[in-house]
Amino acid sequence: MSEGKINDTIRALPIDSATPFAITKIGHVVLNVSDLARSTKFYTDVLGFKISDIYEENMVPGGMVFLRFNADHHGVALIGALPENKNNDELHHMAFAVSTLDEVFRAREHLAKHNVPLVFEGRRRAGVQIAVEFRDPDGHMLEIYWGLDQIGSDGVMRPPHEWKGARSLEDAIANPVRGQDTRVYDERMIRRK
Helix, strand or coil: CCHHHHHHHHHCCCCCCCCCCCCCCCCCEEEECCCHHHHHHHHHHHCCCEEEEEECCCCCCCCEEEEECCCCCCCEEEECCCCCCCCCCCCCCEEEECCCHHHHHHHHHHHHHCCCCEEEEEECCCCCCEEEEEECCCCCEEEEEECCCCCCCCCCCCCHHHCCCECCHHHHHHCCCCCCCCCCCCHHHHCCC
């Protein structure tokens, strides 16, 4: 099927579906990793997750670690079953929201201190969130973001002509989108080293 026909098929789908339930957030993500201790250290030391529980290898081949970042028992779980040279193309990325734009700047600074290279920083188009993107030790793409557009019960979304991509956090602040307060309250965070 050609791209145009796929898009037409997708566009023909109903916008609203009548389900007897409403999913409100991503509950958790489970990742296969090649070195369970190394990945656990990354998620706890670099991203600040807390360990909730651990399964030994007799419970799950490779062992399993449950990690939390809020009151939920786990938001991410790691299973030590990934072969060493596996490509991680089955997961595009996993994103974690923060409450303030200042925190995105602090995340960038923190990742640099831990020698974690950024894959992207700035503002994507659809959703207009301001973010930093990077990889964990097994190559899983991760994103820390703030300012994702919210869609109310009226279903009105920001039109594409209002999207403004930005290739740095500083550019995202200098060129805000309508309705996005890009004031940074910790001014030292916007000074690049």
